Amino acid sequence: MSLVWTLIATFLYIEVAIVLLFVLPIASPSRWQRFFKSRFLEMINRQAQIYFYLLFGVLVLFLLEAIREMRKYSQADANAEAHPNVGMQHSMRLFRAQRNFYITGFSIFLILVIRRLVMLISTQATLLAQSEASMRQAQSASTAARTLLSQQKAKETEDEKSEEAAEAQKLIGELKNKLKELNTELERERKDKEAMKSQSESLNKEYDRLTEEYSKLERKLTIGDSRKDD
Template sequence: MSIQWTLIAGFLYAEIAVVLLLVLPIASPTRWQKLFKSRFLQSLSNQASIYFVILLGTLVLFLMDALREMRKYSKTDHTDVHPSLNLELQENMRMFRAQRNFYISGFALFLSLVIRRLVILISTQATLLAQNEAAMRQAQSATTTARSLLSQRTIGESAQNDSNEAHDKQVSELKKQIKELQVKNLELENNLVKEKKDKEAIKSQADSLAKEYDRLTNEHAKLTQSSSDKKSD
């Protein structure tokens, strides 16, 4: 095997190892994302598209060369009646090498596309996982805030209910005191009316006694005057 095809075969084996590492559950997408964003790979990512195009172009050239060799040796004429065995073996060996080179370059080209696609998918999955984790944190924070607000509202409502109960209790006590005061006021009014009636009765008795005293005084005066008139006669 020539040097260039040895290098392509080594590159193919390296691609197979990379695909196995990316496919097997060795590391999580987040760790792969951290590796992809390392300083070394970030320094290469600026020119990664150029390197990838050059690699694909090189592999395509080797693939075309292998196809050319396959077509060249497949058109060899073996119509001779007694072909040389050594020549036939050499042509078969060259055909085998052309087919081997074709498969090596073809699989190397195919795995290059597969690795690129796997890296894109792993990066996308890691981004989605990070977004999902951030969304879950926001949802948990919103849930915690809602629960705290609900608990504060419940505490406020309970405090308001307690204050309302205390206010209702005070109002009921005040109503009770007002009723008691109304009863006492009614009793006082009744006592006052009774005293007014007693006062009026005493006043009427005093008036009648004064009239009777005046009448008796007049009669006494008349009797005294009549007795004095009889003595003078």
């Protein structure tokens, strides 16, 4: 195998290893995305399209060369039939052309697969990041909604408490007014009772005085009657 085809075969092996790295669950899409966004790959990415199309064109040229050699050595040769050594060399060159065709074909196929895998992994990592951001936003919105709801409930509770407090204050005011009225009525009753008590005492004194005067008059009458009898 010449040096060029050795390089192409090595490139094919590297492509197979890269595809296995992308396919196997070795790293998450986010890690691959961070790797793709590294400084080294960012420097390469600036001219990645040029490198890709250049490499793709070179591989296509070698593929066409392999196809040309396959067609060249696929044709029957009269000398090959007459001379066994020439026939063996002819078959060996045909085998090499076919080998080079498969190597180049698979290299072209895998380079397209790798490019597609990189795009899909980058897209998946972006979607995962967006999904995580959306989840965080949804959680923040849910937390804010719960906070607002709790604040609203607290406000409603405070309003209910303030209404209850106002009703309680109103009831307390009514009770105070009623208590004041009762105290006033009680004070009036007390004064009436004291007046009746003082009046009763006056009546008792007057009764005692009248009783005493009656006793005096009765004594006087008794004394007067006794004098008349004498």
